[in-house]
Amino acid sequence: MTNPDERRVLETTTGPETLEKIQRILDELWSAHDIPELVRMHTDLAVSEIGANIIEHSGDGGPVRLRMEVEVVPGVVRVTFTDNGHPAPVDLSHVAMPDEMSERGRGLAIAYRVLDELSYRRDGEGNHWTLVRHIGS
Numbered sequence: 001m002t003n004p005d006e007r008r009v010l011e012t013t014t015g016p017e018t019l020e021k022i023q024r025i026l027d028e029l030w031s032a033h034d035i036p037e038l039v040r041m042h043t044d045l046a047v048s049e050i051g052a053n054i055i056e057h058s059g060d061g062g063p064v065r066l067r068m069e070v071e072v073v074p075g076v077v078r079v080t081f082t083d084n085g086h087p088a089p090v091d092l093s094h095v096a097m098p099d100e101m102s103e104r105g106r107g108l109a110i111a112y113r114v115l116d117e118l119s120y121r122r123d124g125e126g127n128h129w130t131l132v133r134h135i136g137s
Contacts, residue, residue, distance in 0.1 A: 008026075008069070013065055014064050018051065019051055043079065045111070066083045082128050111131065
């Protein structure tokens, strides 16, 4: 069982304040734990990129139900997003930065680069994203 101080949950309908709510949850967790600054920065960056993609694409610009769970377990920060939007047309085995002139498409590649694990799956409940950043790496 995870200690409540090691876990935070956000359940919301996406809208203009969603990214701010996401960051507030992360900030609460960071204030409760001695997590290295680089791990915090990488996690914040990846979570904001995936969160922004869900907000923008999962509901085609409309609101979706979003659940974010963040937990600190020995040696790991794990973030899971679940939303009830459209399936994400992604293949994480071929994530790469777009060419430098492209105005879009960097978020997923940035998240993939700064995390130790990034996964996506779809089931009857919706889209599930799992982001893992090891604390010691």
